[in-house]
Amino acid sequence: xxxxxxxxxxxxxxxxxxxxxxxxxxxxxxxxxxxxxxxxxxxxxxxxxxxxxxxxxxxxxxxxxxxxxxxxxxxxxxxxxxxxxxxxxxxxxxxxxxxxxxxxxxxxxxxxxxxxxxxxxxxxxxxxxxxxxxxxxxxxxxxxxxxxxxxxxxxxxxxxxxxxxxxxxxxxxxxxxxxxxxxxxxxxxxxxxxxxxxxxxxxxxxxxxxxxxxxxxxxxxxxxxxxxxxxxxxxxxxxxxxxxxxxxxxxxxxxxxxxxxxxxxxxxxxxxxxxxxxxxxxxxxxxxxxxxxxxxxx
Amino acid sequence: xxxxxxxxxxxxxxxxxxxxxxxxxxxxxxxxxxxxxxxxxxxxxxxxxxxxxxxxxxxxxxxxxxxxxxxxxxxxxxxxxxxxxxxxxxxxxxxxxxxxxxxxxxxxxxxxxxxxxxxxxxxxxxxxxxxxxxxxxxxxxxxxxxxxxxxxxxxxxxxxxxxxxxxxxxxxxxxxxxxxxxxxxxxxxxxxxxxxxxxxxxxxxxxxxxxxxxxxxxxxxxxxxxxxxxxxxxxxxxxxxxxxxxxxxxxxxxxxxxxxxxxxxxxxxxxxxxxxxxxxxxxxxxxxxxxxxxxxxxxxxxxxx
Numbered sequence: 001x002x003x004x005x006x007x008x009x010x011x012x013x014x015x016x017x018x019x020x021x022x023x024x025x026x027x028x029x030x031x032x033x034x035x036x037x038x039x040x041x042x043x044x045x046x047x048x049x050x051x052x053x054x055x056x057x058x059x060x061x062x063x064x065x066x067x068x069x070x071x072x073x074x075x076x077x078x079x080x081x082x083x084x085x086x087x088x089x090x091x092x093x094x095x096x097x098x099x100x101x102x103x104x105x106x107x108x109x110x111x112x113x114x115x116x117x118x119x120x121x122x123x124x125x126x127x128x129x130x131x132x133x134x135x136x137x138x139x140x141x142x143x144x145x146x147x148x149x150x151x152x153x154x155x156x157x158x159x160x161x162x163x164x165x166x167x168x169x170x171x172x173x174x175x176x177x178x179x180x181x182x183x184x185x186x187x188x189x190x191x192x193x194x195x196x197x198x199x200x201x202x203x204x205x206x207x208x209x210x211x212x213x214x215x216x217x218x219x220x221x222x223x224x225x226x227x228x229x230x231x232x233x234x235x236x237x238x239x240x241x242x243x244x245x246x247x248x249x250x251x252x253x254x255x256x257x258x259x260x261x262x263x264x265x266x267x268x269x270x271x272x273x274x275x276x277x278x279x280x281x282x283x284x285x286x287x288x289x290x291x292x293x294x295x296x297x298x
Numbered sequence: 299x300x301x302x303x304x305x306x307x308x309x310x311x312x313x314x315x316x317x318x319x320x321x322x323x324x325x326x327x328x329x330x331x332x333x334x335x336x337x338x339x340x341x342x343x344x345x346x347x348x349x350x351x352x353x354x355x356x357x358x359x360x361x362x363x364x365x366x367x368x369x370x371x372x373x374x375x376x377x378x379x380x381x382x383x384x385x386x387x388x389x390x391x392x393x394x395x396x397x398x399x400x401x402x403x404x405x406x407x408x409x410x411x412x413x414x415x416x417x418x419x420x421x422x423x424x425x426x427x428x429x430x431x432x433x434x435x436x437x438x439x440x441x442x443x444x445x446x447x448x449x450x451x452x453x454x455x456x457x458x459x460x461x462x463x464x465x466x467x468x469x470x471x472x473x474x475x476x477x478x479x480x481x482x483x484x485x486x487x488x489x490x491x492x493x494x495x496x497x498x499x500x501x502x503x504x505x506x507x508x509x510x511x512x513x514x515x516x517x518x519x520x521x522x523x524x525x526x527x528x529x530x531x532x533x534x535x536x537x538x539x540x541x542x543x544x545x546x547x548x549x550x551x552x553x554x555x556x557x558x559x560x561x562x563x564x565x566x567x568x569x570x571x572x573x574x575x576x577x578x579x580x581x582x583x584x585x586x587x588x589x590x591x592x593x594x595x596x597x598x599x600x601x602x603x
Contacts, residue, residue: 046419053433115325140583248429
């Protein structure tokens, strides 16, 4: 349909280029404007819950239940936040969650990089069989081994300890699979050359493979940190003392106790969300490109 | 694939140096032990538990054979749970995939501001479901919640979203779509990037309309990505939903949002019927296994890629 506008143009002119310019222009005027409107409306729906959370968290109790709803509090207060820190022991929750998430993420990424390298770059007897057997555990829902794993944890005396939170999740399939995919982008000649120069296997892994996997590494670190930070079911089942709670379990318990103090609950939710969101927005370029880079070959 | 494996077994390239051999063994032995203990042994243990009347309290756990499974087959609550699980899984997956596809298709041609838009759609993906569910529960609150307050401006009476057997599940499904759309959009965008630009240019020169471009080029070429999203969504859906439902309704009202994951947790850790809960988890395992095999058959996913 765009072609018909240009019927009368002399043949010497590059009609294709003109055509393309015209379609872009038309798209901008008709098409893209609609795109922006629809996406903008959608984006508002996406952020409204966050905005409402922050708005409520600064309102005194009386204002949270007033009609009509107001975006900006009339008497903004930070007392809700003070309440959360006092009653939910927020500092402790932050420290616990950060500690566990960091340790788990280091283990997850290191073991996955190592195994990804081994399955991606070495040829040995039984390699594929071992790889596919490990990979097959990916499909098992956590609910299937939740109960036996819990009973085993109790049996070895790890109930209510961080060991129970960390040890069963040292190895992870998804990151291993992604690193293995990523290994195909690293030339094998490089590794062979290092070997000829006398580099040991661990040296090659630490000094060549890991630095060369940066793109995959950063994305996976970000995602695993987020997943570990947001983990809920296993900590809920295993940890019973309040001073060992992680942030998700702490928030769930807190919401149960203060169910009708909406300002306080929203302050708690903000405190649980904001650190991880800030971290992600800081590194978001990496992540969104990284998902494309590592995520979608298979 | 089988040929590949066979080749690797008989192939001549197995002349590794001793150092490489040591390296592989040091890495693989702990890994295999870990998976044997933490993933494979529990599956057998779980099946073992499911054959017993197992409770955390009390030292005797009598062997009951397949009674737990027979009980499930007769339990009308379990059928309700399965129905709820399927309702949430299929409605959530298909609606979510559809919305994400629309967003991806209209986001794809945009250059200016696309990073900001992606980020906004991605925000709920980064948020823990526990925190999201807390916010949604507040927004859906019957008297003071934002949604009902806004609806009252257009004259709609307050709807008890999470206290109604009709609306509780749809509310949870909508929240799930909100929480997952950003991730699916990125998967679609990556798929859209893989479609060569020449196709569109050629079609435009031939005078194709933008609707024709969408239905004749984009969608057919995106079909593998769409089916990937749908199948992984359905597989994940059967074991999912625990956190949102735990926070928002606790399975109620009248068990209308009780899904399999919540039911298993409830039986195992609140009612302490571990044997019964294990038998349910095996039903879940069987469903997921069958769906995964179907996926392999349908898609012939080439893991070697």
